[in-house]
Amino acid sequence: MHARAVPIDTVVSSPANRAISTAVAICHELGIDPGSILQDRQIYLAGSPKLQQIVSFLDEGSQCAIIVAHNPALTDLANDLAHAGIDNIPTAGLVGIELPVEFWAEVVPGIGKMISYDFPKNSD
8 A cells, every 4th residue: 555656645434433443544554644534424325326426526635545435335336437347345455446537526437447456365
C-alpha cells in the first residue's frame, strides 16, 4: 500500500466494527489520522450501485480513496467498475482500480482498470 504514485488521502468505511477496525489498521499503516475516517451507514447494506454512488460523491479534493465495505457488494463494485473478473474478494483483500476521470461524479461502470489485487493468503 505504501508504494503508490498518488497517496491515499480518503478512507471511507462502513460503521460495522470489523470494517472500522480494518480502516483504522489501514490508516496506521499509511500514516493517516484514523480520526479522518469517513463512516457511512449506507455502506453496511449497500450493493454495488450504492457504493458507486458513494464514490461519485467523494470530495473533489480527494485524489485517491479506499472504500472499506462488505461482500458481495465490494466484489461486485470491483467487477462493475473494472471488469475485474474476481469471484470473491477475501476478508482484508485489497483491489486497486485506476479511474481515468477528472471528477468522482464521472465514475461509471466499466471505466476503471484493475491495477492491483492482493489478500492475506495470496501466494503470488
